[in-house]
Amino acid sequence: MEEQLNMNKFSYPHKHICFKHMSHMMLENCGKSIQWFIKSEKQFPEECARERVVMGQECINWIEKVWRA
Known part of the structure; x- marks a missing residue:
């Protein structure tokens, strides 16, 4: 996903966050x-x-900090 955002010059800052236990919910x-x-x-x-x-x-x-800025 992050690669796609970068390739398509997504205009907002973004970061990858991974959780060890949390499900997709x-x-x-x-x-x-x-x-x-x-x-x-x-x-x-x-x-x-x-x-x-x-x-x-x-x-x-x-x-x-990002979207409302």
Whole structure:
């Protein structure tokens, strides 16, 4: 994805962020029912929850510092 952004001269700053445990369900507050259908959320619920908070803050920071600038 990042390579595509660079090749197409995406006009906003961007960075790659990788989380060790968080699933593709990138919602900051998704509830415990997610553990029924996503394996990593069932195996590492606390880690996934922490990573979702970090992901949410990264998104907020980008919106405030880049998109709104």
